[in-house]
Amino acid sequence: MAQYTAPQKQGLGPGFWPVTIGLTILNVIMSFGIANLDIDKYLPEAAAPAGDIDWLFKFLSVVGNAIFVYVVGYIVYFCIVWRRKASDGPDAIGIQIHDNPKLELWWTIIPTLLMIVIAVFSVRIWISLQNTLGDVLTMESIGHQFKYEFRYPRLKQSVYDDMHIPVGTPITLHVTSADVIHSFWVPEVRIKADMVPGLVQTLRFTPEKIGTYRIICTEFCGKEHGNMVATLHIDSQQDFGHWIAAQFKAQGQGSGPINLASGQSAAGQALFGQKCSTCHSVGEFSQKIVGPGLGHLLNDPDHPNLVTGEKPSPEDIAHVLVNGYQGPDNSQGKSGPSIGVMPNRQANALSNADIANLDAYLVSLSQKS
Amino acid sequence: MAVAVAHAGAVDHRDHIHPEPEGFIAKYIFSIDAKVIGVQYMVAGLLFFIISGLLAEVVRTQLLTPTGAIVSNDTYNAVYSLHGSGMVWMTIIPLVTGGFGNYVMPLQIGARDVAFPWLNLVAFWMFPVAGVILFSSFLIGAPDAGWTEYPPISVQGPPGTSLWCVAIFLIGISSTLTGINFLVTILKMRAPGMTFTRMPLFVWAQLATAMLNMVATTALAGALLALFLERQFNVPFYDPGRGGSPLLWQHMFWFYSHPAVYIMILPAFGIVSEIFPTFTRKPIFGYKMIAFSSIAIALLGFMVWAHHMFTSGMAPWLQLPFMILTMVIAVPTGIKIFSWMATLWGGKIEFHPAMLFAIGFLVTFSFGGITGVFLSAVPVDLHEHGTYFVVAHIHYVLFGGSMFGIFAGLYYWWPKITGRLMSYKLGVIHFWVTFVSFNVTFLPMHWLGLEGMPRRVAQYRPEFQFWNDVASVGSFFLAASTLILLYNMAQSLLHGKKSPPNPWGARTLEWTISSPPPYYNYKTIPAVLKNPYNFGEPLPYLGIEPQVDEDGKAGVDPIPAHA
Numbered sequence: 001m002a003q004y005t006a007p008q009k010q011g012l013g014p015g016f017w018p019v020t021i022g023l024t025i026l027n028v029i030m031s032f033g034i035a036n037l038d039i040d041k042y043l044p045e046a047a048a049p050a051g052d053i054d055w056l057f058k059f060l061s062v063v064g065n066a067i068f069v070y071v072v073g074y075i076v077y078f079c080i081v082w083r084r085k086a087s088d089g090p091d092a093i094g095i096q097i098h099d100n101p102k103l104e105l106w107w108t109i110i111p112t113l114l115m116i117v118i119a120v121f122s123v124r125i126w127i128s129l130q131n132t133l134g135d136v137l138t139m140e141s142i143g144h145q146f147k148y149e150f151r152y153p154r155l156k157q158s159v160y161d162d163m164h165i166p167v168g169t170p171i172t173l174h175v176t177s178a179d180v181i182h183s184f185w186v187p188e189v190r191i192k193a194d195m196v197p198g199l200v201q202t203l204r205f206t207p208e209k210i211g212t213y214r215i216i217c218t219e220f221c222g223k224e225h226g227n228m229v230a231t232l233h234i235d236s237q238q239d240f241g242h243w244i245a246a247q248f249k250a251q252g253q254g255s256g257p258i259n260l261a262s263g264q265s266a267a268g269q270a271l272f273g274q275k276c277s278t279c280h281s282v283g284e285f286s287q288k289i290v291g292p293g294l295g296h297l298l299n300d301p302d303h304p305n306l307v308t309g310e311k312p313s314p315e316d317i318a319h320v321l322v323n324g325y326q327g328p329d330n331s332q333g334k335s336g337p338s339i340g341v342m343p344n345r346q347a348n349a350l351s352n353a354d355i356a357n358l359d360a361y362l363v364s365l366s367q368k369s
Numbered sequence: 370m371a372v373a374v375a376h377a378g379a380v381d382h383r384d385h386i387h388p389e390p391e392g393f394i395a396k397y398i399f400s401i402d403a404k405v406i407g408v409q410y411m412v413a414g415l416l417f418f419i420i421s422g423l424l425a426e427v428v429r430t431q432l433l434t435p436t437g438a439i440v441s442n443d444t445y446n447a448v449y450s451l452h453g454s455g456m457v458w459m460t461i462i463p464l465v466t467g468g469f470g471n472y473v474m475p476l477q478i479g480a481r482d483v484a485f486p487w488l489n490l491v492a493f494w495m496f497p498v499a500g501v502i503l504f505s506s507f508l509i510g511a512p513d514a515g516w517t518e519y520p521p522i523s524v525q526g527p528p529g530t531s532l533w534c535v536a537i538f539l540i541g542i543s544s545t546l547t548g549i550n551f552l553v554t555i556l557k558m559r560a561p562g563m564t565f566t567r568m569p570l571f572v573w574a575q576l577a578t579a580m581l582n583m584v585a586t587t588a589l590a591g592a593l594l595a596l597f598l599e600r601q602f603n604v605p606f607y608d609p610g611r612g613g614s615p616l617l618w619q620h621m622f623w624f625y626s627h628p629a630v631y632i633m634i635l636p637a638f639g640i641v642s643e644i645f646p647t648f649t650r651k652p653i654f655g656y657k658m659i660a661f662s663s664i665a666i667a668l669l670g671f672m673v674w675a676h677h678m679f680t681s682g683m684a685p686w687l688q689l690p691f692m693i694l695t696m697v698i699a700v701p702t703g704i705k706i707f708s709w710m711a712t713l714w715g716g717k718i719e720f721h722p723a724m725l726f727a728i729g730f731l732v733t734f735s736f737g738g739i740t741g742v743f744l745s746a747v748p749v750d751l752h753e754h755g756t757y758f759v760v761a762h763i764h765y766v767l768f769g770g771s772m773f774g775i776f777a778g779l780y781y782w783w784p785k786i787t788g789r790l791m792s793y794k795l796g797v798i799h800f801w802v803t804f805v806s807f808n809v810t811f812l813p814m815h816w817l818g819l820e821g822m823p824r825r826v827a828q829y830r831p832e833f834q835f836w837n838d839v840a841s842v843g844s845f846f847l848a849a850s851t852l853i854l855l856y857n858m859a860q861s862l863l864h865g866k867k868s869p870p871n872p873w874g875a876r877t878l879e880w881t882i883s884s885p886p887p888y889y890n891y892k893t894i895p896a897v898l899k900n901p902y903n904f905g906e907p908l909p910y911l912g913i914e915p916q917v918d919e920d921g922k923a924g925v926d927p928i929p930a931h932a
Binding site for chain 1: 443652708710711714718746
């Protein structure tokens with residue numbers, strides 16, 4: 001009883017190809033517009049991944065815009081051409097077509113290919129974000145309700161609210177939180193990471209444009225979440241040097257003379273346990289852990305000099321503590337093979353008093369034996 | 370087909386006819402009739418939609434100025450948190466599953482009720498109770514950490530956060546029960562001859578949604594229970610200082626909440642899939658592909674949850690499978706959109722308000738889908754995550770998608786439910802005001818996010834004021850457009866023209882019986898011969914009551930003798 005009438009062979013309808021050509025021209029023009037859009041003008045690209053990320057954004061915009069223009073264009077066009085007209089009787093029906101496997105195959109294949117292309121570009125840029133960047137400034141930022149803390153490797157105390165970094169130096173930034181989840185976002189760098197308590201995440205970027213930018217919290221963190229901001233200063237190398245020097249000075253590191261006479265050997269011993277004993281024993285010079293044993297600095301007949309080649313005196317010990325050491329072992333009065341590196345006072349976060357105390361302790365070791 | 374014909378009119382499902390209840394309470398309050406329960410879901414859902422919508426207006430009023438001095442920061446945080454929670458769990462999910470699902474799905478498969486009517490009653494009543502608990506949290510300090518309630522901030526949050534846990538837990542159980550109920554109903558209670566490929570597409574969508582509801586919601590229940598225990602009894606599930614992990618919540622929450630996106634959108638797909646054939650007078654284009662892609666989306670939806678967590682902290686290599694699987698979902702979604710467009714081609718398109726909302730859905734949902742691809746690409750997401758770009762995207766898919774689908778469905782099935790017609794003209798005005806003000810509200814949020822405005826802030830930088838003001842003005846018109854709908858509904862209920870059984874000339878089963886349908890739905894269960902969407906052919910059903918005249922009186926059958 002049900003009679004099936006095969007669909008009539010139909011044209012695509014009036015104006016289909018002109019509309020398709022029109023939409024295509026519109027898409028080409030808009031794609032050029034998007035491709036030539038200078039995003040940097042609206043939101044500066046201040047650091048290295050920003051350019052790559054904006055490129056991917058523009059690529060997605062071209063693809064997304066093209067799809068959207070075709071979708072909306074055809075919807076509007078179909079609605080005009082295939083609208084029910086006054087002349088249509090109440091029983092007028094549309095073209096009874098159920099499917100078109102060929103067409104459906106194409107609109108499965110083309111989006112699949114587009115997604116593959118998008119995925120390939122996304123993965124490539126994703127990989128570049130994971131690369132370590134060679135010679136880096138490694139530092140930390142810790143989120144608090146409602147401020148940012150920054151830790152520099154050579155500064156003993158943290159700084160708050162202002163993050164200074166030198167232009168051109170790859171930055172490795174470890175972020176975490178002291179209380180709830182925060183986020184570290186610099187719109188001009190285009191990347192962010194959540195600051196999760198109990199978890200350290202890493203952001204890598206290379207500042208390229210000198211200026212000041214906003215660090216913004218994007219994870220709700222409490223009443224003042226909206227006001228949790230800090231300032232990122234991308235400084236010239238010179239300005240950064242001045243800033244870090246001022247910080248050393250403000251924190252009492254490296255300013256003024258070191259008063260060795262005030263050193264407390266007991267305090268020095270405690271500090272030695274914290275800062276030095278990982279690498280140094282208090283035995284003979286030859287009892288090495290990483291560096292040599294320091295128990296007989298002033299009176300070891302086999303090693304009459306410090307590794308710097310200097311005569312062992314309290315002042316010269318202090319000199320090594322301040323500057324660290326790198327290079328050959330000169331303790332025998334001649335240039336020996338390299339015995340590695342000792343970080344300087346900034347890296348070890350040693351104040352003037354710390355150096356005096358350590359010096360006193362090291363001198364007391366030599367005097368005991 | 371011969372088998373189906375042999376069965377026609379002889380099938381007796383009388384065990385599923387429960388006697389017509391008597392008395393107001395049994396009929397309208399504690400009814401076990403899926404249609405009454407469906408209407409109850411819709412009424413309650415609409416009420417929570419209005420409340421949650423007013424909360425959104427508080428948010429937009431606050432954001433008129435950069436210093437936002439209308440409400441305190443604490444109140445602001447509570448307001449947007451309950452706006453989100455109310456819209457997701459108390460409005461969209463109950464409306465698309467409990468509301469349209471209960472009313473339309475049994476009618477469309479030729480059943481007299483759902484498989485477990487009493488379970489349905491229990492599931493429904495959990496919903497208004499959960500809604501009241503959720504909004505009563507305002508009395509003791511409402512939750513303030515957004516609808517996602519990430520710990521540890523939610524652990525420290527106001528006392529009402531525990532009520533939030535209870536409310537969402539309850540609505541979760543309700544969803545799970547409804548999921549089981551619908552799954553069994555669709556699998557076991559279809560009219561004879563209604564094979565899977567003869568099921569209306571709305572039923573396909575409800576089938577996919579029921580699976581998601583049944584499986585995914587349990588993960589949310591676990592996460593909520595753990596949060597409740599940590600808050601009330603200090604059990605450190607999420608405290609990193611005591612061996613817990615904040616990311617545990619995020620994984621469990623999104624393992625539910627990403628499928629929940631599809632719980633909200635798949636039924637809307639189903640609604641527009643019914644409306645397009647009816648108002649184009651054409652079979653839906655690519656029936657099998659639309660049905661299959663619903664199931665594909667539902668399955669893929671379980672494998673992409675961590676794309677909400679690209680900045681949260683997980684093994685970096687894990688970002689890649691989640692990114693690529695997310696992009697894969699664009700393919701079945703695209704197939705649906707292209708199929709609907711092809712349904713428009715060659716049609717006799719009638720711009721009924723239901724059809725306008727369905728077309729509007731196609732435009733706005735496509736836009737939201739495209740910005741979804743932006744967010745799926747990890748490098749771009751690192752910039753956009755947590756900003757107003759995400760706020761814009763979520764509203765394009767949930768308002769421009771789910772809510773537009775709900776409005777379309779409301780206009781479409783209103784005469785079937787109430788027996789009265791709504792004003793065509795007011796419906797058209799409602800659509801255009803909604804469509805324009807929706808875009809004015811949410812389109813500028815894309816720029817705001819890209820230029821650096823984070824979400825969930827009560828104050829913002831002065832240079833963002835212009836677009837915020839545009840969005841706020843748009844949202845006021847959006848609120849006003851809802852008044853047009855409410856007025857239209859009230860007018861229709863009080864003075865509306867009586868509707869014939871089939872005012873649109875639609876072809877699925879529910880249009881073969883009177884409007885509103887009798888409480889037992891079908892006197893005899895019809896037999897189904899074909900897919901419903903072949904216009905120009907006789908209806909493919911055997912055993913249906915004769916069609917009725919315009920005044921809608923005929924077709925109302927006497928109550929079956931045994932009842």
